[in-house]
Amino acid sequence: MITSLAHIAEPVTTVAPDIFGDVGVSLYHYLFVSATLFALGVIGFLTRRNMIVMFLCTEMMFQAAGLALIAFSKYHLNHSGEVFVIFVLTIAAAEAALALALVVLLFRRRETLNAEDWALLRG
């Protein structure tokens, strides 16, 4: 089966109408939202103290990248962007698993989720 699938270099859903026009204004709408989510993620990471919420903020940044990828994927009429998002989700899940385990480990040690309490190494 692999051999026959490999023939298909780049499947394209031309059935779907071209949802973005030639000008790209509608594409820019999505990119703007994506950039906003990214910036909010950065702000959140800087302002929050709870480690879990901080990591949520990095997830938001990942999500912003996902949105941009889907938008570009649709704009370019191929599925590579969407496939990329699958892997972004995979990595997000893996990172979340590790980060949460680590956060719990740290919580057991200090009984706090405050990231600022972990600032003994400096200089």
Place this chain on the structure above:
Amino acid sequence: MLDGLTSLMPITTLAADAAASYTGSKDALASGAGSGLMVLVPLLAILGAIASALMLCFKVRTKLPAWGVVGTIAVAFVITLVGFLNWNGDGAHIAHAFEWINASWGSGGAGETFTANFSFYMDGLSWLWMLFVTGLGALIALYASEYMAGDKGYARFFGAFGLFVFSMACLVMGDNLVLLYLGWEGVGLCSYLLIGYFYTKPEAVAAAKKAFIVNRIGDVGLALGIFLIYITFGTVEYAELFPLISDGHAVNVAGDPISGWVTWAIPCLLMLGAFGKSAQFPLYVWLPDAMEGPTPVSALIHAATMVTAGVYLIARCFPLFTLSDGSMIALQVVGYVGMVTALLAATIGMAQFDIKRIMAYSTVSQLGYMFAGLGVLTTTGAAFHVFTHAFFKATLFLACGAVMHGFAGQLDLRKLSGLWSQPGWRIVTIAMFIGCLNLAGVPFTAGYFSKDMILAEAFITPWGQLIGWVLLFTAGLTAYYTFRVFFRVFVGPAQYEPGDEHHAEDHDHSHFHPHPPGWAINAVLAILAVACLVAAATYFVKPDEGKGWVGGLLSDSSAAYVSPHGHHGDDHPDDHGAEHALRIGDAEVIPASHPGHDGEDGHSHDDDHAEKDERAMKAGTFLGMDPHKVMYYVSALFGLVGILAAAFLHGPKGPAGLFIGNRTEAAHSRADKLLPMLGPIPTWAQNKWYVDEFYNMVIRVPLLVVSHIFHLIDKTLVDGAVTVAGSLPKTLAKAIRPTQSGVLQGYAGGMAVGLVLLLFVVWIVVIRAGGVG
């Protein structure tokens, strides 16, 4: 044996042929069967050194390091010998070990590459040098295995020894000047390490420092010379470099002719390097002091091998010295400096009492001979003298070392006498005697032939008359001081006073017994003594060459490439007809492009030479006689006079009038009475003509003053600037440091701000470039 060797010689090796082999590209110089093996020689030596270093780390207390090094160098010698026997004498071979430096830029064309590989350039010159470096190296290592026994730094000594052989191999065999320089510095380093071997002795440390500094002066010259060669010619590889020079004219790799100041600057710089390493006036002062090192070191490095590196350098680069633009100025300087050195050192040697020191000055003096030989255009003579000197000087040194070893460090010839008649010293005495005969130039010894060759050539060379006379006089002096040592120490009444270096078992001064040398020292001395005799025999090998075995070897090397000394003696107008009038000073001489290959004995002067060029003849006579013929007798005469003088002044009252002296005790001789008649001269000579003091006054004192002045400037101005400059980074660091607050979000904030700032920069650049937005 001789026949065997003869059959290995090239039947007729014309210089022109040799030149032809150079003119081929270096790729054409295929590695011969024998030459390829030579890659192993430095490898073995460095392996020996590494093994010793490891043993040093593991604090091995046995003789294992010695056997390692003796073994590896002996194998290296065997390899050299085998390689040499397989070498068919057809010019140079290149044995490629591995690529080292290979840079190119631009299009990589002419002058845009720099190649210096670990490749070995095997021609007659390299073979000759390698044979005695590895051969003597193995013998002396064997000697040292006994001599150094029980010393704390046994492994250290042999580590440095192995490293020395490695460096020497690189120096001699390297196919480019950079590898030569590597070896040059390497032998310098080893010399430094070994002179300062007894690093607890302040004299040794001072001597090591002196050797290092004086050598640096020469090395600077060599380094500059190599730079200048590269800049001028665009290559440092012999195989590319020498074909560029022919008939005293040179082109660079791009084919542009070379002329002007570089033609004399390059040889002069190289010469400076050679002076430093080979202890020529005025840079000779380090060598006598270098005798603070262990005696085997003195024998190997400071008598037989390393100091000849300067001779090697000039011989190797001889084509560069013959550039006609330079009018051979450098060679004239070499000749005169050699002359001065030879005379000066001989006079100093006459007045010394420390036998090792006498040998050291004799080495300086003999090196002066070699340089004078180079200066009078006989590379063969110089190389032959190097070759013979290596053997007899090693013999002499090792014999002195045996004495020193046996008498607890006693070296004063006033406190030793009559070793011959003491048990166990026969072999040493015989070896010493043979060595002395050689050094004194007694007829039919190796030293006699090689010295003759230089003297004869000196009288033929236009600028060589003065050199010849001085050297002749020096030969007499040499014979005198050589036999002074022999007559004082080895014959006469058996008396001795021990030195102050007692071995552990000799607690009691009153019960001191000299240690006669053991088997290793005796064996080595015996071998060397025989080797001295064999070295003389090589003069008769291939008589048709007129220059003996060594001459045959050299005719195949770059030393004979232009063959400027062919203008006399064995010259023969030949079918090659490549005669060029070469302006040397005011005299015009006719060099042939090849060393002689006529069927005559080398000293039988060619009859039609006189008709050919009368002026050259005029420049080349000894009191109107043919120097080649006369010199046999004249130099023998001078030598015998010297010996007789020594015998008269220092010889014991011998049985049956064998000795004409009347010395009956160790400390005094007839010479003592003579001394007051000479006024202050002997004292001056004994104090080395106050050269060290002179240097001290002329160089060190002003330097000290200047350095104090600079120190003041340094303290106030430079230090101030440095402090300011040094504090800048720290100030900056203190300013940046708060960013490393240790807080996670703080770091993230730093990252975000950095990201934003960089993106702003990018945005501005993009907008500028795009012109839109």
Place this chain on the structure above:
Amino acid sequence: MGPPTLHELFNPVLFYVLLTLGAVGVALASPRKGVSPQIIGGLVVGAAFGGVLVLLGIRGNEAGDLPNLYFYVFALIAILSGLRVITHPKPVYAAIYFILTILSSSAMYLLMQAEFMAFALIIIYAGAILITYLFVIMLATQAPSEEKVASLEGYDSTAREPLTATLAGFALLAVLTGMMAHGMSDLQDSRQVIRPSVHSLEAPILGVLPNKVIREFEQAAVFDHGIAEPTVEEVNDGFDANLRTMAFKIEDRERFDHGLETDTRFRSMLPETIHGDTVLVTLPAERGITNAEGVGFTLIAKHPMALEIAGIILLMAMLGAVVLARKQIELGEDEKAAQLRTLGQGFDDDVAHVGGGM
């Protein structure tokens, strides 16, 4: 139609004023001690971003290139719930608001007809990852002792350096949006570069054809020119957009004909036109591939190795989580630590040695 530049996409002055307003709103919405005007901040942010979206919408309307109207709704929800994630003092609520962000993102995916990813996002992100987050938050906010309760709640109720963070964040937003807007014009160019490559790609239809036909096609034909664009004439003749024409290059013509004729279900696919050895096949639209199939094909055909690597990463992550969790067990059981201590080994105590790193 000219490519949009920064000026054409929106009025830059107005845009940056609105962004500044948004920054003010975020700063206001950040939690702080005492009474914080979070609601006002939220309204300001909503107004600001709503304004930007309206600005874009107006421009899109002019250009005839407008996203689905629902986009505006979901975009605003996504932004506002994102704001709430970073401003809500209680982590549980923050996580739940993040789910809302995910849901509205997912809706936006749907609007872009990325159905597969929309549902995958909900299932994986909202359904699995965020629930894990909630579990951990619940677990970690259980006060281990009475006196810890106060400290647990206190530290995150005020924002840390809200002004600096907001400034940095909105500067980033300004640069990103500015650069993207600046690049929209070039994007047109690059899209034109893409298009031929899209069209030269081979048809995906094989994937949904029954196996038999696949076999026949494999043995008899290779796709030649992929999907053929309908010509102008075809469009004028009332070309049915639901039909797609594909070109096949027939290598074994006899076998190909034979293979297709034996299966009557594919009579409708039989070539309408024959150009030499190349056959154009027109298929009904429902024979085209869906979004999920397209993603699937791309995933398997173009990124099989990435799939493998993702597998390795997940294995590693699982192992990592287990290892980190083990550490907790070890720390939790004091008696084990005590046992180790008695064995003479200096077991790390909680008071960490802090380096002299100044």
Place this chain on the structure above:
Amino acid sequence: MIQTILTPMFAETDASTEMLEKLGFLTPEIALFVTTCLVMIIGLSSSRSIRDTIPIVSVIGLGVAGFLAYTNQSTIAGAALGGIMPFLKTLIAIVGIPLVLLMSGTVDRDYENAVARGLPFDSIRSNRGEFYAFLLFSLTGLMLCASADDLIWLFLALELTSLPTYVMVSISSGKAKSQEAGIKYFFLGAVGAAIFLYGFAMIYGATGTTVLFAGDGEYSITTAFAADLADGALSPIATLGVILAIIGVCFKIAAVPMHFYTPDVYEGAATPVSAFLAFVPKTAGFVAILLLLSAVGWGFGAEGTSLPEPIRITLWIIAALTMTFGNVLALLQQNIKRVLAYSSVAHSGYMLVGVIAGPGDGGSIASNGLGAVLFYILCYGFMNVGAFAVLACLERSSGDEIETFEDIRGLCETNRVLGWVMVLCSASLLGLPPLLGFWGKLYLFTSGISAGEYALVAILGLNSAIAAFYYLKLIAGPLLDEPGESAKGLRETPYVGRVIAATVSAVSVVALVPFVNVLANAANDAATVTPAQAQTLDGSEAKIESPRSDDDA
């Protein structure tokens, strides 16, 4: 090898070749992954002697991977830097071996010791097997980075390199500071990952494909950027994408502005892990940057020999700041691990000079900045591992790690081997001739000069001078000073592997010097930008390159 077995089976169809080609050049990674799984399983064994084989199995796995990488010289079709893959993979495997050796005794030392004294083994108490598995996972990821021909692949490979290191840091010692280091590293790393992910999204947006390199004239990011080259500048979104990606990856290479974590994490992690961090993620980051920039190409600028101006300026600023920050901050440190961390930052800055210089005219290493970077990675790998290994070999009698300059005073006297390793590695890091580090830096210098980056090279020189201040402390302390009180209280850790790692590194720093030319030429060949492949439209068989002969290696 696997390729040769598999190829006949699948060679009947053209379609399988692409797949097989990829599988073929992934043999080292496959070998490493198999080793990883083995190590994971062995780590659960209750027999101590079986568990003790873990480092041996790891080393063997790395050796096999290195051998496969060395023999398998196939290249990615269409990749601009064709030879980078086999070179880097071999290099990674070679440097990986001392790193594995260095790890001995790192995790759960107390527990393993207790087991050795008779405590019954409980597989969930000891993480040593898993720890080695993480190490191998990370190395696998690093090798996959070198094999990447696709943005998705590159993203995943970078993550596979980083994620295990987060865990390794956190569990490397039981101390709180390790966990603090872990959380800082992980969270900031996640932000960095988000940044370069966003960059990748932008690159995809600008080009419409995730394929970095493709043979046969197929559309890829490289060809899209090549089309931009015709306009003289990269499109703004592509520029944004590349720059975001670079800045994100700067986290991995510890470059400004993402360098903040470096000293804290290196200090907090166990020393062997710090050594690992200083080599593996850094190499991954440089590989990612090289791959991305090779897709962009060095064909922009007025003379057509530099990066696009915005990217060049960004990298220029990053390089200059990175060197300067790293070096000046190291001046104030007393803690050696922090010094080495800052020096690691500074070295990234040096290497970026080579990246900016680009491949030059392809003539020799002297003008090839990319070759210089690859060569420097090699040099840095050895000297860095050596310096860290010395610290890892010594500990206080309390079991604490050594920290300050005081601790290594007179080390040459108290422990000759380690002292000399420290001296040699520090001298090499400083760039003293003739050690390996000197040559590495020399090539960076010459490539920078030949690229006309005089100002940057001047900054590089200035920084080398500043660096001398603290490296000389590392050289002079062990060599010249008398051992102080604190130095006398030190003992050597009972792990032979660490000493071997230290010795091997120091010996390499010296013994590789004669082979500098060979290695540098290999790096130069690996980093020579090949002209775009002949655009064959029907030649899928042309994709499999005939294995290059090893003569030039």
